[in-house]
Amino acid sequence: MRRIALVAVLWLLPVSLCAQWLDFRTPGIPRTADGKPNLTAPAQRTPDGKPDLSGLWQPEVNPYRFDLIQDLKDESIFRPAAEATFMERVKDFRRDDPVTNCLPGGPSETLNTTYRIIQSPTVVALLYESGTGRYRQIYMDGRKLPKDSNPTWLGYSVGHWEGDTLMVESAGFNDRTWLDRAGHPHSENLRVTERFHRVDFGHMQYQITFDDPETLTKPLSLSLAVNYRADTDMLENVCNENNRDRVHMVGTANKGVQLSSAVLAN
Numbered sequence: 001m002r003r004i005a006l007v008a009v010l011w012l013l014p015v016s017l018c019a020q021w022l023d024f025r026t027p028g029i030p031r032t033a034d035g036k037p038n039l040t041a042p043a044q045r046t047p048d049g050k051p052d053l054s055g056l057w058q059p060e061v062n063p064y065r066f067d068l069i070q071d072l073k074d075e076s077i078f079r080p081a082a083e084a085t086f087m088e089r090v091k092d093f094r095r096d097d098p099v100t101n102c103l104p105g106g107p108s109e110t111l112n113t114t115y116r117i118i119q120s121p122t123v124v125a126l127l128y129e130s131g132t133g134r135y136r137q138i139y140m141d142g143r144k145l146p147k148d149s150n151p152t153w154l155g156y157s158v159g160h161w162e163g164d165t166l167m168v169e170s171a172g173f174n175d176r177t178w179l180d181r182a183g184h185p186h187s188e189n190l191r192v193t194e195r196f197h198r199v200d201f202g203h204m205q206y207q208i209t210f211d212d213p214e215t216l217t218k219p220l221s222l223s224l225a226v227n228y229r230a231d232t233d234m235l236e237n238v239c240n241e242n243n244r245d246r247v248h249m250v251g252t253a254n255k256g257v258q259l260s261s262a263v264l265a266n
Contacts, residue, residue, distance in 0.1 A: 026055075026230045030201055037230035039202025048121065051164050051198045056229040058114045059206070064222055065112030067182035068210070074220065082185050082215035089183030098177050102239035104134060104153040106177025107170070107192050107210065111224065114234055124159060124166070129234040138168050145171050151188050153177060168194040179210065187214035202228040 030041035044052040063070050069077070078086065089096065099105050105112070113130035124138040138159040149156045149172035156172035170192040179186045190212040197205045207223040210216065 024231060024233065026232075029055075029230060037202065037228075039200070039228060039230070041201040043198040043200050046119065046121075050161055051166075052119060053117045053124070053166065053196060053198055053204070054119045056114065056116050056232065056234065057204060057226045058229050059111060060225045060227060062111065062224045064108070064180070064224065066180065068108065068180045068184060068220060068222065069182070070222075077217055077220060078184065079215055079217060085185045086183050089178075094181075094183050097181060097183070099181060104177060105130065105181075106153060106179070107155065107173055107186065107190060108180055108208075109134075109154065110194070110206070111208070114229065116234060127234070129237055138166075145169060151175075155190075155192065164197060166194075166196040168192075168196070170194070179215075185215055186210070186212050189214045202230070204228075 026037070030038040032038045046052045059065075069075060094100070109128055109130065110126065113128050115129065116127040118125040118127065120140075122139070122141045124140060126136040126138070128134040128136075134154070136154050136157055138157040140159050142160075143158055145158055146156060151172055151174035153174060153176070155170040157168050157170040159166055159168040161167070171190070173186065173188060173190050173192075175186065175188050177186070178184060190210065193209040193211070195205075195207040199205060204226040205223065206226045207221065209219050209221040211219040
């Protein structure tokens with residue numbers, strides 16, 4: 001029941017939309033005879049033969065942007081201490097949600113926002129619309145994950161190609177972010193594995209696995225479709241109003257509403 005209520009409330013929150021720019025056509029992309037983007041054309045490739053993931057992408061609408069747990073069999077995947085932390089956040093109406101407080105969304109950022117991929121042989125960059133200046137660098141130069149990296153909001157990422165699939169491993173997350181908007185926690189031992197596979201020009205399959213022995217009893221994996229956004233662009237997105245209104249988010253679920261006997265009699 002709590003999950004149904006959570007989804008109902010979170011669907012009312014504003015979501016990032018990719019705004020339409022007038023008279024703008026994405027240059028250099030395949031088009032049909034009538035000039036529309038040909039999203040089913042073959043995927044473009046870089047000079048070295050790798051799939052070119054460059055462009056603006058948007059995940060299809062999916063429930064994971066709110067709650068990673070969508071299968072009842074995964075309800076008990078969190079260890080007792082992590083579940084207790086989650087319930088405390090539920091009780092407190094999630095007032096410390098990092099996103100609500102204008103902080104990065106953390107390791108699940110790529111599940112719920114428009115982003116631009118900029119690809120080169122040595123580094124792949126992801127620029128997120130959900131926060132001005134928010135980006136990731138995926139190092140493709142053969143380096144390994146640092147053994148003891150300085151914890152950051154979006155972690156440290158290295159990647160390599162397995163056939164036509166970009167494989168990305170990330171670590172070095174701080175524990176100030178949440179695993180999802182529902183409030184599930186993670187530790188600084190979190191490891192994330194991502195797979196980006198461009199099916200054709202306009203469609204990409206994305207898979208992500210969260211592995212955190214400190215909070216999870218087993219790795220948690222999910223996948224979703226991502227679509228190319230042609231003839232549009234990202235808008236600057238600055239978080240301001242949420243932080244100013246945080247003072248109003250003061251209740252806890254343990255505080256009841258006091259009603260007079262006259263009201264109760266009715």
